[in-house]
Amino acid sequence: MKSSEGDTVPPQSLPEIGISQILGLVELLIGKEGAREDIYRLAGELSMELGETLTVIKAAEMLGLVHTPGGDVVVEAFGTKVIDASIPERKELLREKIELLPVFKKVREFLATEENHEVTREQVSEKLAELIPNEDAESSFSTLVNWGRYAELFGYNDDSQTFYLDTDEDRGE
Amino acid sequence: MTNPHLNQTEETIIEMKNVSKNFMLPQGQVTVLENISFKAVEGEFVAIVGPSGAGKSTLLRLMNGLLAPSVGNVLYQGKEQHGINFESAMVFQNFGLLPWLTVAQNIELGLEARTKDAALKKEKVNRYITKVGLDGYEEAYPRELSGGMKQRVGLARALAIEPSLLLMDEPFSSLDVLTSINLRNELLDIWSDRDNVVNTMIMVTHIIEEAIELADRIIILSNRPGKVVGDIKIDLPRPRQKRDKRFIEYVDRIFSLLA
Structure with missing residues (x-):
């Protein structure tokens, strides 16, 4: 696929985060009211450092699974779609983003x-x-x-x- | 999701009958498990919960026949079990992968003892690679994989032999918190997939919440020696939420049995 997007958006570094961690984050958030959580509280709940939590969130955001209005992290419709899909279908969906x-x-x-x-x-x-x-x-x-x-x-x-x-x-x- | 497999047959797959296990140590004989009795029926997901030192891993090894009971019997489909049970497969806490083999070779390893048919082996390896979402990782080595992907390999290797009993020894304990959430959910997806041969699963864990989240029934073991102090059916629809009032009641109940 030839698009101009790759030329105008400067390449971002890739966070050192595995796909399983990203999916786990989205699954956790989907279980919450409104599929959202305050990022600071999320870090506390997971007993993770805030910086590490932000890196996972950034990775999920790069793949269009979540967005981060204010200090919250919210699951996108695409995130719900991925989690509802079967294991092989998830790969197809995420491939399109990656x-x-x-x-x-x-x-x-x-x-x-x-x-x-x-x-x-x-x-x-x-x-x-x-x-x-x-x-x-x-x-x-x-x-x-x-x-x-x-x-x-x-x-x-x-x-x-x-x-x-x-x-x-x-x-x- | 309710249990997709139950109410089919209610046939007992494995039964522990008054099982005790002693080990001889330099300081004398130690009883690790004492008078254990319970059974798992076809299609059931049973969790065994207890503190470390309760003999949970020993119990799993009695079930797959790696160890023999000192007293009592292990019955598999109604018959006394002698030697290794080739209809069972095990998933390990530390994945149990051979570092010099690729993902595909590690998965194939479990099939070696069962078939010589190379085409059949290849077909099964590919089938279970797809089931657990490992397509694309076939030629990767364990050192190149995250913990989540390593445990997918461990799971695919166990599933590839199409066991009627899947035994899991703390399968999520070596994973980071988010990865373990993901793999628990994927395990339930795989279990509910009717194409799969494996219906009956027995998991050992020291995490009460994990047991309640996944299992139909929880066997609770006391410490040194391990004895059954509770056998509780978890009557909650899946997916189960930790903040749910009834979930918390189960946590309290199991906790009080262990205390």
């Missing part, structure tokens, strides 16, 4: 232009450092791999340290 994130778009474009649709871990790390300067590229790297695998946007093989595009021809075994 593939639109600028970092993922850039890495996919990069893979698409390379021969065999393969690049090394080093090349991807350099690309990340270019895209999100002044950030810890290593923590973004692990989220890139994990969310990318979850959404099946690309494959990563840690033995050969290569990323590859999971095209349909490759997938047929």
Whole structure:
């Protein structure tokens, strides 16, 4: 998909948060009145540091699952839709969000232009450092791999340290 | 969601009959479990709650046949159980994954003892990878995974052998609070999926709320030696909310039995 969005929105760093944590947050909030909670109270309830709580919320917000009016966190209609879906359907729904994130778009474009649709871990790390300067590229790297695998946007093989595009021809075994 | 499996057969899957377990230690014989009796029927989700040291993990290992009782009998579908029960599968607190194997290889491991048919193994691995939401992680190693994804691998490996009894030893205790919320919900989703062979689940936990949130029935064990001090049916529709008045009443009731 070619859109101008990825070019106008500067790539954000990726929080080092797993998909399960994000889904757990949304599930917890859905059980609350109005599917919302005060962020400070939420941190207390979870016995989590406020900074850590904010990082999970930010991750959920990047995927369009929640929004944060004032000091609250509220589940979006999309968040409810994801939680109501089956486990395989959740992946489909979240894939649509993850593939639109600028970092993922850039890495996919990069893979698409390379021969065999393969690049090394080093090349991807350099690309990340270019895209999100002044950030810890290593923590973004692990989220890139994990969310990318979850959404099946690309494959990563840690033995050969290569990323590859999971095209349909490759997938047929 | 009410229990999707109950009221089908009411057939007893596993029964502990006056089971005691002693271990010989250098300082002498120690009784870990004393005169334990209960049963789980087909389709039931049973939680076993007790403080650490109550012998909960030992109890699970008696159920899957890794350990034999010192006194009493373990009956599986009405027959006395000898040796390992190959119709049961176990999910572990620390995932029990082999670090040098990929996700797909770890899941396949449980099938090795059951079939030599490579195509069948592959099909089952893929099927349960999809069930637990691990598509895309096939070639990942455990070190690359978050705790939540590791436990999905542990669950897929157990489900892949299509056990009629799923045993879980503190399956959420190594996970952060949000991940454990997510995996508890996904476990209920998987359990309510009628395509799955596994109907009957027995989970050990030291967290009372977790047991009430998930189980149909809770067996409460006392400490050293573990004895059954309560057997309570949880009559609440799912999903269950911790702030619900009746939920809190169950917490209080179980807490007083343990105190």
